[in-house]
Amino acid sequence: MIDIQLLYVKKGKALLFRDGLMQEIYWTTRSEKYEQATGEFRPIRFINADGSPVMLKPGQTWVEVIPIESVYWETINSEKYNQLVAGRSNGSGYWGLYFNLDD
Numbered sequence: 702m703i704d705i706q707l708l709y710v711k712k713g714k715a716l717l718f719r720d721g722l723m724q725e726i727y728w729t730t731r732s733e734k735y736e737q738a739t740g741e742f743r744p745i746r747f748i749n750a751d752g753s754p755v756m757l758k759p760g761q762t763w764v765e766v767i768p769i770e771s772v773y774w775e776t777i778n779s780e781k782y783n784q785l786v787a788g789r790s791n792g793s794g795y796w797g798l799y800f801n802l803d804d
Contacts, residue, residue, distance in 0.1 A: 711731050715747060729747075730743075767800045774789060
């Protein structure tokens with residue numbers, strides 16, 4: 702089970718996968734002018750290390766919540782699981798991610 706506190710988070714680690722590249726970014730739910738003025742909450746926002754907004758591409762965005770200690774790597778282009786797990790290929794644009802949910 703993953704238990705995540707989503708209210709008033711100043712900066713949480715995130716990875717953005719787009720156009721075959723991986724970028725280390727952050728997410729936040731901290732209160733800013735909008736929340737202070739309206740008393741309403743906005744959804745999670747994605748930011749760079751300096752706090753500037755991360756621009757996402759138009760269209761659908763998929764968010765997957767995983768444990769922060771999860772391992773990720775750039776792998777090879779394959780439909781075979783064992784090759785994806787064992788493969789390493791910098792610049793391939795194909796990414797593997799392993800995480801384990803302990804009880």
